[in-house]
Amino acid sequence: MPRYKRTYLSGDISAGLTVGIMLIPQGMAYAMIAGLPPVYGLYAALIPQIIYAIMGTSRQIAIGPVAMDSLLIASGLGALSISGIENYIAMAIFLSLFIGTIQILLGFLKMGFLVNFLSRPVISGFTSAAALIIGISQLKHLLGISISSNKTLPILKQTFSQLDQINPLAVVVGLSGIGIMLLLKRIHSQIPTAIVVVILGIAMAYFTPITDYGLQLVGKIPEGLPGFKVPEIPWSELGQLFTLALAMALIAFMEVVSIGKALEEKVKTSRLVPNQELIALGTGNIVGSFFQCYPTTAGFSRTAVNFQAGAKTGVAALISAALVGLTLLFLTPVFYYLPNAILASIIMLAITSLIDLKYPKELYKNQKDEFALLIVTFLITLFVGIQEGIILGVLFSLLLMVYRTSKPHMAVLGQIKGTTYFKNVNRFATDIIERKDILVVRFDAQLFFGNKDYFYSELNKHIMSKGPQLKTVIINAEAINYIDSSAIYILKHLILELREKDILLMIAAATGPTRDILFKTGVTEMLGPENLFVRVVEAVEFIDGIHPRTEIEDRVSRQSF
Template sequence: MKRYFPILNWLPNYKKSYLSGDISAGITVGIMLIPQGMAYAMIAGLPPVFGLYAALIPQVIYAIMGTSRQLAIGPVAMDSLLIASGLGALAITGINEYISMAIFLALFIGVIQVLLGFLKMGFLVNFLSKPVISGFTSAAALIIGISQLKHLLGITVTSNKTLQIFQQTFNQLDAINPMALLVGLSGIGMMLLVKRIHSQIPAAIVVVILGIALAYFTPITNYGLKLVGKIPEGLPAFKIPDIPWTSLGELFTLALAMSLIAFMEVVSIGKALEEKLKSNNINANQELIALGTGNILGSFFQCYPTTAGFSRTAVNFQAGAKTGVAAFISAALVALTLLFLTPVFYYLPNAILASIIMLAIRSLIDLKYPKELYKNQKDEFLLLMATFFITLFVGIQEGIILGVLFSLLLMVYRTSKPHMAVLGQIKGTTYFKNINRFATDIIDRKDILVVRFDAQLFFGNKDYFYKQLKRHIKAKGYDLKTIIINAEAINYIDSSAIYILKFLILELRQRELTLMIAAATGPTRDILFKTGVVDLLGQENLFVRVVEAVEYVDGVHPRTEIEDRVSRQKY
């Protein structure tokens, strides 16, 4: 039980000293969640109240089942944008069907996450490389900001595509509402000022209060300023999500992508917290189960998909959260708002929510990392930029899917042409190092070629290995007698590569050249024995170290009994 419900580990050991930090963090995050949740629901194309619904059940479930005690779960900008993009591409008629689909998506995503967790598929997040994540996140942040232009400018935009949003906005420049623009820009300016005064002040809630007061006590609504309007009172009712059987196939790709992205956010934020706390509590598979369970149960209470929020988690940690009790307090604060304060939010201008969103996306845009890649790793920089532009101008799902595909192709390309070094013995030592790095210190041997192949040997690089080795053999000239393969970096050899090795042994033998293998690890040596390579090579040509092979060739150091036994050790 403790494995699936980590609360059973920390709650019995709860200390009174934790309470003040948990209360402070819970209230702070709860206050932060109210305007953020409503704003993120707008990004998703949902009525603002659904952002408050999503801030209830999922974070309580995570506090019970999650392995991090400080993560803040709830609605986030990224998932909200993915929902708007994914559902916007479907043929949906009416807001009620749209809401129903968004709630079902939470159920669908939750089921996928729980299945992945029980199948121990947490390692899948490793396929989301940092350049892909950075490019995708930065582009998504820009799309989020661009999508809020309609609320900031007081115009009507019907598309979720970047270029179409710009086009529709440009066509309506004469219809911009000056009051909406003034209120939105004032909201951004006010939040920047509040943060400058004191970073711990909840700037978003200050701006929300001022916006509501402005709309209630002044006649600015007479100038066409749009308000949030009536928000249903009370907690979300229990309701079994409707299953859109005809759209399951179209929703699967979106649900799978969102499942992995949400999981990636949870793990990356959790790992960052672990570094600060000097702990190692995050269990990737249990995180999937906790996140998925929260989405499943949340869908029965009208929640749309949720995950960990970067900014809220940082605030939760900085405010002193020690355990999941902080999440219970945050959820309670949101629940009280739904029960008693929803009439107040009737007067909240949409432009204020847009200003909150536009300021929040600043932390998602990373300019430093692309600059580092451009200086040091051009191929990964191109991967980042490709993901960025595809996400920005083609689509959200296309960006993440093609980004992952490109990163896998880059990995395949690298493994198909790994580094192969020609080694030489450094004078006065037993070290064998790359001759290009230690050219002036290397003993020049025309009769011996030592090479090191820095990768596993498999079907994808066997031909490259063969061609490179033949090139180095040719470069040595006619004095060459022995080729030694330093196999310390070869951790696996597949059947295709075994065929090449056998062919190479026979080919070199016809040319009266001897092939030796040194420094092979245990698993690699096992493969050489099992596949018959050693029988063809000759056990006398297996060595523990390169220097032993060279000394054996020179006849200055015959093999000792222990060297012979270690080099011939079978699986």
């Protein structure tokens, strides 16, 4: 605020009003996804926005209720034995306190890097499946039927069993809402389409007798701002809630970071600080829980609108929160007449932006293993469960990483004619000087217990293929950034084994930290310090007697702490 410029004000006012208008119907719709009364979506749009405006490191991110978190709440709490809507609401509010506590702890412990374990294929598969689940969960409002489950297959089964009970009026109202929003977007992208269909839906329900034909309305919404209330702590359910809270804490953080990083490319004035973002999110959720808010995070669509409408600082968020507050104070009676089918239409149109088809196509063409990871995450999320999808998706991505590190790339190198370059013989076969007496290999990974056996067996294959004329093996260690104790044992065994066959082992291009390990563990002593080289070409020229080692080459090759 001390550096606030008057020129920022017009953009902040415009963005704040636009996002506030967008947030009112969205918040109510997302509360419905979470299984909460619509007013709790408006509560969640108040305090967390204000906290983030003060503590967050991005000036454009829009905080509030989002579809993904709302679905996770419905899925996670739906699996518990909760009796009565009051207990369900209390559990959702406590979840905000629990998630906020986890986020603040992660922030203070500098654990922001944990979000890196959510790989893009897992995120894409999970998000697309979650979007479909959100859409499917709204079928009951769009069709005017009653569905008790929040799982994909049971929802579809119950829907098909009630096809004869569909309310045609609800279908017409819902599809009309979607059609109007699509039409308005084509006319002008800045039109607040959601608030327009909300106004039309309320007017239609108020001035016409359509409610006489079974059209479900939102009903009475409590007036006034949320009061201060200490969340109830369900001690007996803490263990079951921990997995859900941790998953939601990380997913919420992931959403903030991914949105913030995208904004950084367009706005050069501010940089996202991940650990501070965790603290800001956590504080918003904790303080919000004392004012009846359920968990919140950054919204993709609202942030995009906030940025496009000209938001320059967090003042825009304060204006959005003020508009929501005014709505709670004076306009809640109006929303009594809002049809549920209209809110369902807003949700179903919003989720289309979450379904990504382009990225899976790219993976299928270029990286089949990551495509398989995406599909597995998608199917588990869609048909087994939200929590299972994200947890197993992360687990499978880590297993894929372990598999890759256990069998990394290993290349046989040869000298390109007329140069000092040593390159992969499979890529430059016709340009390589063939040598039967020298084998040069490059191992493109750290050498540790998970791949030491692979390294040993592959090296032996290449040694066998060279035949009896082989006299020297040179390991190009430029890509080996670490060697653990298990791999050190293999290296020592290899030195002795090759020595028995009258084959000399040399190591070239090792980085400083790798050389330190070789010296400290006694590998260099067993190998002979004279068999360490800065470059592969120096080792080959030394073998051929073309270029004796200079003093500086000798000193650099042996340098270690």
